[in-house]
Amino acid sequence: MKKSTFWITILIICSLLLNWLFWSPIASAFTQNQELLLQSWRLVNQSYIDNSFNNQNWWSLRQQFLKRHLYNREETYKTIDEMLATLNEPFTRLLRPEQYRNLQVSTAGELSGVGLQININPETGNLEVVAPLRGSPAESAGIKAGDCILKIDGVDTTALTLDEAATKMRGQSGTQVSLTIRPCHAQKTVHYINITREHISLSPVFAELDSQIQDIPIGYIRLNQFSANAAQDVTDAIAKLEQQGTKAYILDLRNNPGGLLQAGIEVARLWLNDGTIVHTVNRQGIQDSFSAFGSALTKAPLAVLVNGKTASASEILAGALQDNSRGILVGEKTFGKGLIQSLFELPGGAGLAVTVAKYETPNHRDIHRLGILPDEVIPQDPIGHRQIGTDADLQYQAAINLLTSAIVMAHAS
Incomplete structure (x- = not known):
């Protein structure tokens, strides 16, 4: 009986020690870091576009990385970076708190x-x-x-x-x-x-009236980024140029790296009466579509300038205008980023960008790593901002010629 009581007492003491260790400050901090790693793993596991996770056992990686001793937050961030790097896809990434705040500021304008x-x-x-x-x-x-x-x-x-x-x-x-x-x-x-x-x-829009061609004023709109205020700023620019009597438009998407998907869709709706803007496809192959619904602000002829740094949401807009025959694309082949990221907030102020879908143009063109080929290919050496719209801007001058020819022909007919 005494031996039995002795072993029961030992078991109780061991249990109390384990509970004390588990709830100690060191163990608690470790558990929080471990949970941050687990939450990042779960977000990728639930939504990442490639359900083969770059042809590797994602669950096995979870177990492997959980064995790490994560004594502080920076060690945890580095471990998450290492875990995400196994996907070999640069757009799925961890954003440390300062990076995440900066991204929010940038998209806010x-x-x-x-x-x-x-x-x-x-x-x-x-x-x-x-x-x-x-x-x-x-x-x-x-x-x-x-x-x-x-x-x-x-x-x-x-x-x-x-x-x-x-x-x-x-x-x-x-x-x-x-x-x-x-x-x-x-x-x-x-x-x-x-x-x-x-x-x-960060107003992403610059607009002015170009009246270098007599009796054919052309409205020029340069869109630098698809931030939260992009659609409203383009709306204001079109309204101002309409009041000034513009008869055609040049929409400049050169060097526009993209931004918010929804902003790209909203800007497309400003130019289209109807028609599909973009298709999205998730990892199950399920498609969703976004369309215009009769709210175009102008029917004037449109030329769209693009180049090798026209990317992401810019390509969504360019592809929508090209496939719907709403505008003629002028310039060079676009960058070719056809992936969509969702942004998730993590405990402690960090964020996780996860590639959740790919997009296709209205005609179901997958342009990832391929880009969009303009209707009129015009090579252009890099130029400064002050040279945009001048004789040195060959793509701009080509757009002017195409628009004026179309207007003259329309008047003649």
């Missing part, structure tokens, strides 16, 4: 920084300038589309992700950042530039 749109060239790995924002500190400093950013505050950009590079260039208004720049297409002299950050209102 304002930020504090230097005013650069950037991208990593998939072939060279270089951090490239897509375009400086009009009136931004970067534009004032002379940075141009097609420039390579070699270093940010002395840090080699080849060691940075796209989000990390963007985060380093953003910061409090009035502070400075140092950039090492050279043209990507030529081995020219490297420039060292100190830029003072400013608060930047």
Whole structure:
């Protein structure tokens, strides 16, 4: 009887010790980090477009990474990065709290920084300038589309992700950042530039009336990004240009890296009376479609300018206008990003971007890694913002010629 009581007492003590360890601060912190890893795994498991997870056992990876000792949040983030890297798909990624906040600010339409749109060239790995924002500190400093950013505050950009590079260039208004720049297409002299950050209102639209052709005023609208205010800003631009008597439009999507899917759909509806805008396809092969429904703001002839940095939501819009015969595409083949990400908020302020679907144009063209070929292919060397719309802008001039010819022919008939 005494032996039995002894062993029962030992078991109770062991149970109490295990409970104490489980609820101790160290174990509790470990459990929170482990849960963050598990939540990231679950989000990918539930919604990632490729249900083979890059032809690997996703459950087995879960068990493998859960064996890690995750003593702090940064170790957990690095482990999640490593787990997501096994998918070999760069658009599914973890956004640390500052990166996540910056993304929210960017899509909301304002930020504090230097005013650069950037991208990593998939072939060279270089951090490239897509375009400086009009009136931004970067534009004032002379940075141009097609420039390579070699270093940010002395840090080699080849060691940075796209989000990390963007985060380093953003910061409090009035502070400075140092950039090492050279043209990507030529081995020219490297420039060292100190830029003072400013608060930047990210209106994605620039619009003006071009009356260089007598009696045929053409409205020019440049859309830089599909942020939350894109559709309203394009609406305002069309209304203003209509009042000025425009007879045709040029919609410039060159160097537009995309943005919010819904913003792309809303902008397409401004130009289309009806018709499909885009099809989306999830991992089960289930299709959904978004359409226009009779609310086009203008029926005037339209030319759309695109190039190799026209991507994502920009390609959705370009494909919708091309397939519905609403506009003629002019320029160069687009980037070819046909994947859609959903953004999930994680505990502690981080975010997780997960590729959940692919999109197809109204005619069911899958353009991922293929791009959209314009109706009129016009090669164009990189030009600065001040050269847009000038004789140096060959794509713009081609669009002008096509629109004026169409208007003249329509009047003649």
